[in-house]
Amino acid sequence: MKCRSIGIIVLVALGVVCSSLKAFAQQNSIVSFFPTIEHLESNGAAEGYYFMGSKGLTATGASHYIAIIDNYGTPIFFRKMKKATSSVCLLPDGRIAYLNGVPRKLFILNDWLTPVETLSIEEVKPNGHDWDVDINGNVVLMGEVSSVKDMSQLIEGGNVQAEILDLVVQEFDRDFNLLHNWSSADHFDLFDGNDNSPYLDYTEEQLDYVHANAISIDTDTSYLISCRHMDEITKIDRRTGELIWRLGGKNNQFEFVNDELGFSHQHSVRALPNGHILLFDNGNLHAEKISSAVEYEIDEMNKTATLVKRFYRNPTVYSNHQGTTQRIHNGNTIINWGPYWPSLTEFNPDGSPALEWDFTKHSFCPRIEKYIWETKVFSSSSDSITFGTWESDTLTQSLWFKNNSPDSIQITTVESRTENFGINTMLPVLLVSGDSVKLDFWFNSGNSETGYFDDVLTIACDTEEQRIARQVKVNGRKSDNISPVAQLVSGQSNVALNEKIRIQLSEKIQLINGGELNYESIDAFVEVRKNNIAGELIPCNAVISADKTLVTIVPDEELKIGTVYFVQLKSGLSDFAGNELSVFTAQFSTTITSAGSNKNNAGLEVYPNPVKDRLMVTVSNESDGFTYQIINGNGAVVINDSVYGAMRYAEIDLSKLPGGIYLFIAHTTNNSYAKKIVKY
Known part of the structure; x- marks a missing residue:
């Protein structure tokens, strides 16, 4: 693909980013500092711009930055920064604010995007994870204080001079006058921390038993905090400092409804306008380590937390630290996966991907949120x-x-x-x-x-x-009197059981009456059937790409081995000149091997997943070793090896494999195990 420039012309296709060429443009080096964004999915994301700031850099010569970027990865505001930046947000009055510097301070930009005000938590060490502001301009900041305690008096093996870290929350009015000061030491017990946390050992020199990583103003009189090492969300009265309720952890006051999993070592708790709460569940202590965004309906009177929806990526992602989530104006949900691949997923309300980016080869942003905005400069x-x-x-x-x-x-x-x-x-x-x-x-x-x-x-x-x-x-x-043409691009034989079905259109399409195709309306025009054109209807979810030229279909359940499927685009679609798309029917068959099945995962741990170079595997229920294969999306075995004797662990070098989706299969004397993995 070539990039042609008038000013700067940039062509972007799914999964491809072209370098910018300059013709009638002044030569400025700022363009070279933009993150290179790989578009993994682009299915009509919500209107608006992503607000982000870099905390970590992975590319040689990269610079820290704050940025506002459109759905196609084009920056409309980008500023090089000398130090790491986090929590870039749009204030209710339209100004922009972010945390920056060492120690962290809150910087506020005026309408001309110049820093004019700074705010820092008073007399304690700032906590740079998060902050929030209400509609009146009041700001809440987090910090921490330390004290020394002889833990040998409380626990066997305890340090005689252990440093105890406690959370401090301070609230300021819009003129930055300190209104309230809250300390976890006055309300939490030191042993409220989760004893199973990999980040908390009560015999160590430093005990970060709370590790607050998010704060969200809930109402005029309360705010929520996320206590990661306690596995707890806590609601606090802004006026008195008293605890209103505690969700999760050792002091949980709620019954979880329709949710046996709960949350573990969470981030990014957010109060939603409907009274629900949204959080990023890292899942560190779940039996199967998978991260997700979780929405709960909270009944404070009856103390129930009812699961509304859990947003998983397919294939799944595990972020053992970092990660944020946000519910945006049109009901979509954004997940920032922390420093892990992929960087960002925006979900439609039904859980289908509206947009997905990866820029992990350039930088990492600890918080990414989306707003409607335009410059006033x-x-x-x-x-x-x-x-x-x-x-x-x-x-x-x-x-x-x-x-x-x-x-x-x-x-x-x-x-x-x-x-x-x-x-x-x-x-x-x-x-x-x-x-x-x-x-x-x-x-x-x-x-x-x-x-x-x-x-x-x-x-x-x-x-x-x-x-x-x-x-x-x-x-x-x-003028156009040529009808659009459809083509199946997912392959016609030996299709992997977890493969997405993609139909490419020759041009942009719409409803024949002129209505827009989106993730909701496209489902009515898609059918997948088993064995023949009139066979069993396979439930599935479809999305249409942002440029309206690619239909992606994801079956609700994994496809069956060695089976023929028929896919159809029904009548009622046309191009933008009114030329009707003929009914399109195609067939494909799945692989005849078990390279897609995933029948038994009990006792199998595969991590990290997604993986870059080294894959760690543990088969915990066996004692006589195991053989294993790694199979690519075409059903070919790319790695075949064994673990002998009493070993239950393998470390596998994947550095020579290209990025993509693979299947890990292990065979023991008594069992077979299978797990999808993503290599990036």
């Missing part, structure tokens, strides 16, 4: 351009851009994701404070036979240290 006369119908000549339209900031700026760069739109005006263009300038844009359908084109232009002010940009939606048409 400069504005445009419209946020969209409709070019009309192309016949033979390039079409042009103009927009005015105004500098609203007190300083001069330069528009240096225009980015597009396709080759059909660009800018005629020579860049850079200087804009002094209060001034306006007209920029001329073009549309050309090129050699395309399809009839509808849309894109987003990113108009940016790039310097050596930052980008400030705003986006303009563009669209145009071309």
Whole structure:
């Protein structure tokens, strides 16, 4: 794939990121510091932008940053930072705030994206995990204090001078006056910590028995804290400091309904507008180590916590630390998987993936959230351009851009994701404070036979240290009387049992009445049947890609070995010129081996999963060793080896295998075990 530039033209396909080329753009190094984002899924994510700041860097020469990035991975605000940054959020009044520096302070940016205020917790060591703000501008910050205790008097083997870490929460008003000061030492017992936690040993020199990692303002009179090493969510009265209730852990006051799993070593507790709570369940102490986002309906009167939904990735992810979740404006749920692959998943309400990114090869952001936002530094006369119908000549339209900031700026760069739109005006263009300038844009359908084109232009002010940009939606048409064509791209034989079924369209499609196809409406047009076209209907969930050209179908249950399946796209779909998509039917058959089955996992531990280089395997219920194979998605055995004698453990080198989905199978004298693994 080639990248063609007018200003900067960037083409992005699923799983592919093209490098930016510059034509009529000022050369600025800031672009080279952007994280390279791999798009694993792109199925029509919610409107808005991801707010993020780097805590860890994995790429050579990378710089810490704060960033606001669109669904396609294009930054509309990016600033190089000297130190690690976390918890970048949008305040109720539209300003941006984040934690930065050593020790951590809360920085607030004004409308021109300049830091104007800072706030730090008073007289104690700051806790940089989290903070929150209410609609009145009151801020809650976390910190910690330490004290020395002779633990030998309380526990055998205890340290005579153990350092005890306690949580402190301070609340400030919008003028940064300290209102309340709360300490866990006044309300928790030292032995409230989970004795089974891998991070807590009561005989060690330092005892972090609470390890608070999240705080969320619940109501005008309460807030929630996540106590990771206690496996507890605690609700606290903001006025009195008294504990209102305790969910999970040794002091649990609730009955869990429809949820035998609960949560373990959680992060990112959030109070939802409907009174529910949402949290990221790391799952450290679950029998099967899998991480998820969990929503509970809380009945404070009857003390019940009813599971509403648990969001798992498929295949699953285990984040033994870090991780956050957020419920956004349209009901989607975002999970940031911490430093693990993949970096981010946005789920539709039904649990299907709306978008998935990975940038672990560049950096790690401890908190990623999504908001509707646009810069106030400069504005445009419209946020969209409709070019009309192309016949033979390039079409042009103009927009005015105004500098609203007190300083001069330069528009240096225009980015597009396709080759059909660009800018005629020579860049850079200087804009002094209060001034306006007209920029001329073009549309050309090129050699395309399809009839509808849309894109987003990113108009940016790039310097050596930052980008400030705003986006303009563009669209145009071309006469088109050719119907779209569908093709099965998942393979027709020897299909893995856990493989997703993908149907590629030759052009963007919609409902024949002009309605939009999305994750909800596409299901009505998809059927998967077993053995023949009129056979057993297989329950499944379908999504349509963001560009409306790829349908992905995921059966509710794993496919059966050596079986023929028929997949169909039914009538009622068309392209954007009204040309109807004919009913599409295709068939495929699954592998005839057991390379997809997953019948018995009891006693099998496979970790980390996803895995980069070294896979650790334990078969705990056996005593005579085992043989094992690793099978790729095409059913081929890529590793075949044995563990002899009384050994129940293997460390397997996967560094030479390409990234992808594999199946680990172990055979013992009495049992067989199987587990899906992801190599990145």
